[in-house]
Amino acid sequence: MAPALGLGALLALLGVSMGQPKVLHSLRYLQVAVTEPSPGIPQFLSMGYVDGIPITRYDSERGRKEPLTLWMAAGAKPGFWDRGTQINEGNQLIATANLERVGGRYNWSGGLHTRQRVCGCDLLSDGSVRRTLRIGYDGRDFISFSPETGTFVAADGAARITQRKWKSDGYEALQPDLAQSCAEWLQKYIGYGQEVLERKEPPDVHVSGKEEHGILTLSCHAYGFYPGMIRINWLKGDELRDQETEWGGIVPNSNGTFHSWARIEALPGEREQYRCRVEHAGMPEPGIFAWEPESIWNSIPVLVTVSVIAAIIIIGLVGVGVWKLRSGKREGNGYDPAPTRITA
Template sequence: PLPVPSLKLGLLLALPVPLPVPPNLFVPQVPHPLLVLRTMPKASGCPGIPQFMSIGYLDGIPFTRYNSERGRVEPLTGWIKDGVDQEYWDRNTQIGVHNQQLAARSLDTLRDRYNQSGGLHTFLQVAGCDLLSDGSVHGSRRDGYDGRDFIYFDLESKRFVAADSAAEVTRRRWEHGNVAEDYTYYLGHVCPEWLQKYVRYGQKELDRKEPPDVHVSGKEEYGMLTFSCHAYGFYPKTIAVNWMKGDEIRDQETEWGGVVPNSDGTFHTWARIEARPEEREQYRCRVEHPGMLEPGIFAWEPKSGVNLTVVVALSVIAAIIIVAALIGFIVWRHQSGNSRGREGARIHLALLWESRATDAGLTVFPQGRTVLDTAWQLVSIGGGSSSGSLLCRSRERSWVNPGV
């Protein structure tokens, strides 16, 4: 991904949980943000799980990838593959190998500092820059450990903020050195320079406009009607989705989902609102996007009777679940001799999903992603070759940062 100098990398600030805000076309758009994420899943004994991964994002879309199994930086889009020469891939592969070595040592440091010997530990690093329309640059490095904030560096303030006493050790050591100067140079010069190059390479792809496919649904429960407005398959990610009652936009009553990337380079999002059943005719979903000639107004159209397609689909899903349950039971019986290890895998998987449910939103990254959400996406994108190692992925994923 982005060429990164060999320096000690920053970690994540403990931020208060912000209230959800709607995507809004009227907020000045940040053109083409560049983001780099690094992770080191420590999953010994799990085939297909890389020991280190690094992924570059432009406009929220992954375009380069390095992982320790493949051992090289690889293109994820056609425009980066065609835009750079072999020297670029060789140089960034060397950087990836070097960062992998530093990451392994940093993981040991953090586990010792927190008096940990094993178990489920996660560490995610996010580094990125935005080149604004007025020529100014915004950049930051953020890292979280075990789903919580650790330390954060902001380019504008040029200072580190530690989230706890363990991170305070790192902050004091870095502030006595020249780490802030290294960060400032990287985020203020190296990152924006490569951001401009990447935008030139992918200009045609990045300037395309794909309008959203909008679907409105409703569900009545406990005497209230919940409307959901989903927008699918749009690009760029700038979009405004608002619920209206009559001619009035009801942002205070609306819940928004993040603008999330799809595997095909587009995005999806949603907005939800509750209403009284007798007022259902008054609610409309308003969607505005650069790919639309004008804002669209969409209403819920409840279908009468039973939809045969839905019935068939539910029947197929039920059959799949039954078959999967039978297969799972057979595998469980077959592996009954290793019950202790299997129990550990099940427990860690449950803990992971519990963490995702309870911690979502604690640490908000650019593009509205959380630490654990982004980590989960990284594992799926990062090149693991075996979809059957889900338990191994969930059991020991550790995100490592060099030089802590």
């Protein structure tokens, strides 16, 4: 069975791969089509992203391609939005037809079914362009383009029908040209939003650990970074432990920055051997971070408890002192303090 094409995979596709060479900028279009639209869930939705930032939207309910950033609205030439609307209307017809066609191969019998398509390109640090195209149905991989081999990869027998057709129709051979066209549009969009897209905000990195059932789970979180290209790796000594690492997606925040994480399991006795390595364009050099468990006296719960106890003791002592003063006055011991006004 083909692996699931879940939200984490889609978000990763909207962001940046952790491979080499380094990704400078990325353009993605995410299209989602459904067989049974409902209020709030249009039959067809298309979102455009530059470096993980949503820049355009089209859905079948509104029926028009629209900008999602001020710099896209200001930079696009006259006719851009009308032409984009026409393209998306055509894409909707294609997606609907493909849902019906592929549904016949899988013997669907009604119900809700979905088609997800992610396409775009990356501008790489070596000057090359990498093409991305991936299609899934009902959240599972169907077919994808491999830039390494220049061929389409089918997930199952139903997808191999499409694979053979695209090869014979010349669509497979067209991918390098589509990559170059995508890169030209990406360069235009970068020009529209250069001030925003080329800023650099380093991540705030936090490492934590949790021991349970004899296993120590170490988590390395990176918050508030931009652009959305980051490498987070766990090291044991000087050795990368990517095979044992679980990564979260590069997820956008509401303020235009991103967050991500990497997690690894270790033996408690080997804790000091593990380090988190974070590399980002906003950092002068890669940072190395370790988990520093708090001592019991420095932990927040203990400090709060100690503070509460201390406050109770102080209040008690003050109360005893006031009681003694009042008792002494009643007994006529000669002590008659002047009236005082308590101030904060």
